[in-house]
Amino acid sequence: MTPPSGAAAAVRHPDAPAPGELLGSHYEHCFGCGGAQAHGLHLEVRAGEGVDVTAEFTVRPVHQGAPGLAHGGVLSTALDETMGSLGWLMHMIVVTGHLETDFVRPVPVGTVLHLSAAVTAVDGRKVFTRATGRIGGPEGPVAVRAEALFIKVDVEHFTDHGRDEEIQAAMADPDQVRRARAFEVNP
Numbered sequence: 192m193t194p195p196s197g198a199a200a201a202v203r204h205p206d207a208p209a210p211g212e213l214l215g216s217h218y219e220h221c222f223g224c225g226g227a228q229a230h231g232l233h234l235e236v237r238a239g240e241g242v243d244v245t246a247e248f249t250v251r252p253v254h255q256g257a258p259g260l261a262h263g264g265v266l267s268t269a270l271d272e273t274m275g276s277l278g279w280l281m282h283m284i285v286v287t288g289h290l291e292t293d294f295v296r297p298v299p300v301g302t303v304l305h306l307s308a309a310v311t312a313v314d315g316r317k318v319f320t321r322a323t324g325r326i327g328g329p330e331g332p333v334a335v336r337a338e339a340l341f342i343k344v345d346v347e348h349f350t351d352h353g354r355d356e357e358i359q360a361a362m363a364d365p366d367q368v369r370r371a372r373a374f375e376v377n378p
């Protein structure tokens with residue numbers, strides 16, 4: 192998870208959303224950010240000043256592992272989704288290759304997890320990221336933290352591997368196609 196010595200700093204795309212702007216969902220059925228997923232995380236991610244983002248996740252009863260506590264896998268998903276959305280700021284489509292999570296404090300149901308994530312380096316198709324989730328406020332104690340390696344892919348990653356019925360539906364949706372194309376014109 193350590194970027195090689197030749198790795199470069201991340202570059203914010205000129206057409207990236209302005210600092211403070213919501214990124215919007217990349218797919219309405221995404222478990223992390225989609226509005227159509229009843230039990231999803233409904234993350235709303237906001238662009239930062241650099242290649243960084245913030246988001247909030249409210250832990251609901253459907254997200255429990257132990258009684259009254261968030262499931263660790265759900266917390267990892269919240270971190271994963273937040274870090275994955277960093278691709279938007281670089282106009283890259285990225286998927287998770289490797290994800291490591293530290294669970295520092297238990298997170299009760301009802302908690303608002305304040306997430307922040309940033310790209311630490313880019314090396315070819317490899318995007319190195321890290322994220323934290325804090326409780327009690329954006330400056331509160333860290334409850335979870337993660338590092339992840341994302342790999343840049345093209346639209347064919349999804350059209351080649353996704354189940355046909357969802358891919359056909361996505362390709363028939365002009366908004367979805369527009370979002371995918373926006374990512375494709377990466378310099």
Ligand SMILES: CCCCCCCC/C=C\CCCCCCCC(=O)SCCNC(=O)CCNC(=O)[C@H](O)C(C)(C)COP(=O)(O)OP(=O)(O)OC[C@H]1O[C@@H](n2cnc3c(N)ncnc32)[C@H](O)[C@@H]1OP(=O)(O)O
Binds near residue numbers: 286316340371
């Ligand atoms: C109109 C149509 C609609 C479509 C529109 C779509 C728009 C969508 C927009 C946005 C989507 C964002 C979605 C975010 C969701 C949240 C994030 C997730 O949950 S993503 C799901 C979980 N992840 C996977 O399912 C990946 C499964 N894995 C793979 O598919 C492959 O393994 C892949 C693509 C990751 C890499 O395969 P390779 O064949 O392309 O590339 P190789 O050569 O193996 O790797 C490239 C470099 O990366 C390193 N690498 C790869 N995997 C690694 C790993 N696990 N650990 C360390 N290094 C790794 C390799 O060593 C290599 O490095 P060296 O260039 O040689 O230095």
